[in-house]
Amino acid sequence: MPYRFGLLVGAILLQFCSGCTIVRIEGDARLQLRGGVLKVAPADGAGAIGYSVSGLGLVPGSGGPTLGYLRERGVFVYDPQACRVVLIEPHAGNVEALRAVLAKNAGGDRLCVMGKGGSQ
Numbered sequence: 001m002p003y004r005f006g007l008l009v010g011a012i013l014l015q016f017c018s019g020c021t022i023v024r025i026e027g028d029a030r031l032q033l034r035g036g037v038l039k040v041a042p043a044d045g046a047g048a049i050g051y052s053v054s055g056l057g058l059v060p061g062s063g064g065p066t067l068g069y070l071r072e073r074g075v076f077v078y079d080p081q082a083c084r085v086v087l088i089e090p091h092a093g094n095v096e097a098l099r100a101v102l103a104k105n106a107g108g109d110r111l112c113v114m115g116k117g118g119s120q
Contacts, residue, residue, distance in 0.1 A: 019057020026050035047082025050075045050114030089115030
């Protein structure tokens with residue numbers, strides 16, 4: 001009887017230790033898959049990479065693994081000189097207005113846009 005109980009507990013735990021994860025990457029990036037682990041690195045000259053992760057089950061995230069449901073968005077900035085301001089899914093009119101203000105007052109356009117319109 002203890003053997004069957006152990007198998008039952010193991011089968012239940014195995015279901016929770018599997019999962020499905022969707023990763024979306026925005027920006028110039030090099031991707032490598034090694035042993036089931038996705039490694040993301042910036043391409044030469046990339047200022048920032050945006051990402052979104054969603055998954056159910058055992059899901060890796062930036063803060064460590066999550067057991068359950070995870071939805072996470074973020075941006076890795078590799079060159080602070082290229083991306084002084086990062087906007088995620090902004091309205092198109094706001095982007096152009098902010099570009100004009102930055103160009104006039106900050107000595108250049110150092111704006112990175114991540115979202116529905118792609119990365120810039």
